[in-house]
Amino acid sequence: MLQITYFYDSVKIDVDNIVKPIQDAIIGLAYVDDDQVTDVLVRKRNLSGNFTVENMTSTLAEGFARGNEFLHIVVIDDPDQEVLT
Incomplete structure (x- = not known):
């Protein structure tokens, strides 16, 4: 599962345009292929x-401390595939 939060200052991007480039960029880093991603939460x-x-993690705190827009991306185990909430 991917959790992506885009913290922006003045120029905002539509959330549906954020996901695919990130999924593609972390192939080989977080997973073998992006077809392994079963769930995505984008904010x-x-x-x-x-x-x-x-x-707040230290990584997220560092993003805020820099004062510029940034992405916070978390890759976690997928939720129970047999339960929809």
């Missing part, structure tokens, strides 16, 4: 927006 958040980050 975009304005860096000036009102949101809270729970359980």
